[in-house]
Amino acid sequence: MIRVYQQETLDLFDLVKDVVKDSFSLVAQNQRHITLPESSYNPLRQQYDAAAILHDIAAKKDKDVDYKLCLVNVDIYAQNMNFIFGLANPIRKTAVVSTYRLNGDNIKERIAKEVVHEIGHLLGLGHCVNDKCIMHFSNTVKDTDQKEQIFCKNCRKQIE
Numbered sequence: 001m002i003r004v005y006q007q008e009t010l011d012l013f014d015l016v017k018d019v020v021k022d023s024f025s026l027v028a029q030n031q032r033h034i035t036l037p038e039s040s041y042n043p044l045r046q047q048y049d050a051a052a053i054l055h056d057i058a059a060k061k062d063k064d065v066d067y068k069l070c071l072v073n074v075d076i077y078a079q080n081m082n083f084i085f086g087l088a089n090p091i092r093k094t095a096v097v098s099t100y101r102l103n104g105d106n107i108k109e110r111i112a113k114e115v116v117h118e119i120g121h122l123l124g125l126g127h128c129v130n131d132k133c134i135m136h137f138s139n140t141v142k143d144t145d146q147k148e149q150i151f152c153k154n155c156r157k158q159i160e
């Protein structure tokens with residue numbers, strides 16, 4: 001089971017539920033809306049630290065859960081990166097995806113892809129050189145649009 005946390009203004013549970021069922025046969029359960037910890041905001045960058053959000057979600061007590069996924073609509077960053085679409089920690093089995101830079105007509109498709117990508121990391125996959133594979137690293141939404149919502153043969157083999 002994967003527990004889905006989202007920021008107040010987001011309503012993406014149904015989308016995520018279908019995505020995780022189709023891609024991983026995982027059951028999703030909705031959690032009440034969350035507020036991001038103030039400490040995750042970096043006023044110098046005017047962005048939120050994805051690792052701090054991830055840490056906060058990972059620390060929430062939740063006994064029957066295999067994975068946790070947090071959806072936010074703020075701009076997030078990681079060390080040495082201007083921004084990121086998402087971050088995953090396979091050891092803590094927690095991932096965060098931001099919708100902030102995914103806006104456009106196909107925002108739902110982009111969110112679905114980023115969710116599959118981050119869960120791929122939770123299952124132990126790294127980045128893939130195949131630019132059609134969902135585990136290919138996205139630098140821009142163009143990269144996200146270019147990849148397909150499925151794992152290449154090599155990646156698929158590793159999670160089966």
Ligand SMILES: [Zn+2]
Nearest residue numbers: 117121127137
């Ligand atoms: Zn990645």
Ligand SMILES: [Zn+2]
Nearest residue numbers: 128133152155
């Ligand atoms: Zn791949």
